[in-house]
Amino acid sequence: MAYSEKVIDHYTNPRNVGTLNKDSKSVGTGLVGAPECGDVMRLQIEVDDNNVITDAKFKTFGCGSAIASSSLATEWLKGKSIDEALAIDNMDIVEELALPPVKIHCSVLAEDAIKSAINDYRVKNGLEALELPKSHH
Amino acid sequence: MELPIYLDNNATTPLDPRVLEAMLPYFTNKFGNAASRNHAFGWVAEEGVDYAREQVSKLIGCTEKEIIFTSGATEADNLAIKGVFEMYADKGNHIITATTEHKAVLDTCKHLEKQGAKVTYLQVKEDGLIDLAELEAAMTPETILVTIMYGNNEIGVIQPIKEISAIAHKHGALFMTDATQAVGKIPVNVNEDGIDLMAFSAHKMYGPKGVGALYVRRKGPRVKVTAQMDGGGHERGMRSGTLNVPGIVGLGKACELCRLEMDEEAKRLSGLRDKLESALTTLEESYVNGNVNHRLPHVANISFKYVEGEGLMMAMKDLAVSSGSACTSASLEPSYVLKALGLSDDLAHSSIRFGLGRFTTEEEVDYAIENTKKAVNHLRDLSPLWEMFKEGVDLSKIEWAEH
Numbered sequence: 001m002a003y004s005e006k007v008i009d010h011y012t013n014p015r016n017v018g019t020l021n022k023d024s025k026s027v028g029t030g031l032v033g034a035p036e037c038g039d040v041m042r043l044q045i046e047v048d049d050n051n052v053i054t055d056a057k058f059k060t061f062g063c064g065s066a067i068a069s070s071s072l073a074t075e076w077l078k079g080k081s082i083d084e085a086l087a088i089d090n091m092d093i094v095e096e097l098a099l100p101p102v103k104i105h106c107s108v109l110a111e112d113a114i115k116s117a118i119n120d121y122r123v124k125n126g127l128e129a130l131e132l133p134k135s136h137h
Numbered sequence: 138m139e140l141p142i143y144l145d146n147n148a149t150t151p152l153d154p155r156v157l158e159a160m161l162p163y164f165t166n167k168f169g170n171a172a173s174r175n176h177a178f179g180w181v182a183e184e185g186v187d188y189a190r191e192q193v194s195k196l197i198g199c200t201e202k203e204i205i206f207t208s209g210a211t212e213a214d215n216l217a218i219k220g221v222f223e224m225y226a227d228k229g230n231h232i233i234t235a236t237t238e239h240k241a242v243l244d245t246c247k248h249l250e251k252q253g254a255k256v257t258y259l260q261v262k263e264d265g266l267i268d269l270a271e272l273e274a275a276m277t278p279e280t281i282l283v284t285i286m287y288g289n290n291e292i293g294v295i296q297p298i299k300e301i302s303a304i305a306h307k308h309g310a311l312f313m314t315d316a317t318q319a320v321g322k323i324p325v326n327v328n329e330d331g332i333d334l335m336a337f338s339a340h341k342m343y344g345p346k347g348v349g350a351l352y353v354r355r356k357g358p359r360v361k362v363t364a365q366m367d368g369g370g371h372e373r374g375m376r377s378g379t380l381n382v383p384g385i386v387g388l389g390k391a392c393e394l395c396r397l398e399m400d401e402e403a404k405r406l407s408g409l410r411d412k413l414e415s416a417l418t419t420l421e422e423s424y425v426n427g428n429v430n431h432r433l434p435h436v437a438n439i440s441f442k443y444v445e446g447e448g449l450m451m452a453m454k455d456l457a458v459s460s461g462s463a464c465t466s467a468s469l470e471p472s473y474v475l476k477a478l479g480l481s482d483d484l485a486h487s488s489i490r491f492g493l494g495r496f497t498t499e500e501e502v503d504y505a506i507e508n509t510k511k512a513v514n515h516l517r518d519l520s521p522l523w524e525m526f527k528e529g530v531d532l533s534k535i536e537w538a539e540h
Contacts, residue, residue, distance in 0.1 A: 031521065035482070038462055038471065
């Protein structure tokens with residue numbers, strides 16, 4: 001199975017690799033997946049007073065498509081409001097990266113990571129965690 | 138040096154040009170059917186087959202009449218196991234094998250379970266070897282066959298074949314081995330090893346794909362298998378079907394070359410393998426899988442903790458290797474062989490198999506070392522698990538969201 005050019009691009013030159021201070025109130029962290037399943041994503045967002053995501057970072061243990069999905073997610077998140085970020089759907093990632101069916105779970109994981117990071121940010125700032133539809137991997 | 142570099146010789150090997158040369162005439166002017174007894178075209182083809190039979194039997198120390206040509210090791214495994222099960226049905230229905238066998242053996246056994254066979258799947262120890270005491274304990278008067286592979290395709294460990302066959306024989310059972318990875322690579326002698334049936338394949342030893350053989354003992358004891366294909370009664374009635382003459386000639390030549398060059402080649406390959414392995418295990422948190430004392434000379438299976446195998450292979454883009462990770466499979470299950478050694482799923486996902494071969498050069502191994510090191514470091518820079526490990530976080534204490 002050959003990888004799409006966009007997957008290779010994100011994999012070779014991943015955007016926004018790194019770590020934000022997880023203890024900061026303005027940072028939300030999502031850690032999803034499991035080592036036993038072969039993929040773990042950590043996605044972090046930094047949010048300003050206007051609920052706009054000013055920075056996003058990731059680190060991912062997983063295959064090329066998992067790395068590309070999270071790299072793309074951080075790229076999309078920057079500059080978006082929280083509400084806009086919540087609207088990102090895994091199928092958008094599938095389409096952008098031309099992921100084959102066996103790799104759709106990578107995009108689902110990236111969507112989960114976004115939502116989990118937003119929830120972490122909300123809880124830290126005294127808001128209720130949003131009820132997220134249970135994704136099916 | 139040409140890129141990419143082929144280091145997946147356990148999957149298949151390139152055809153040796155000398156083998157190709159031997160085969161070519163049998164595609165064109167020596168095209169006859171080896172079963173045509175009444176004209177020169179048939180005789181010439183039959184001569185080619187006879188000579189190949191001699192070349193094959195010399196490599197494994199048997200007689201020509203004990204070789205049954207097949208389409209490969211999978212067919213040979215099927216013929217041996219199903220054929221013994223049917224032929225010896227009045228003696229018993231119990232078969233013993235191991236969890237790390239090739240699917241051609243495991244799935245054949247599973248098939249037979251549906252037809253009334255009782256199958257014992259022996260666990261292996263952490264180093265990949267079976268426990269002889271467990272084998273002994275599993276033997277029953279109903280046991281007709283013990284089938285344990287010679288060398289493992291994923292980790293390269295070599296089972297104690299002589300000891301295993303002795304236990305099988307002591308209890309009146311036949312001993313069969315899938316020796317696909319071992320024949321041609323290390324000395325295999327069916328008499329010294331006490332082998333009654335043995336499957337192997339040409340394309341793992343620089344021969345062509347689509348041809349292999351089953352060794353079936355004729356003396357002490359005389360072993361019989363029930364044919365699994367009906368037809369013209371070729372191969373002493375055990376395997377019908379017009380012989381694949383060019384393929385068989387290729388298998389013969391491949392066996393001859395392996396026999397003549399084995400000693401030197403095994404030394405060269407284990408030297409290169411050791412170089413690769415010792416260089417790569419200088420990376421932190423990297424582990425060699427399987428017993429390092431009893432194994433094939435050309436295989437190294439290494440887990441690089443905190444990086445995922447498929448992602449890693451993508452960074453090793455100039456190297457053709459394989460991984461125990463199964464990110465692409467529908468089940469998302471990592472290698473069952475590595476799991477059978479007791480490796481945790483995450484270590485199994487992190488494994489890479491390097492399979493060296495006749496055409497692997499030292500320059501290529503040096504390149505592979507640098508390329509792999511770079512890739513592991515690149516992936517670790519991206520790995521949240523590596524970061525956590527470096528911060529001293531106990532990953533086993535984290536509640537992961539299983540999916």
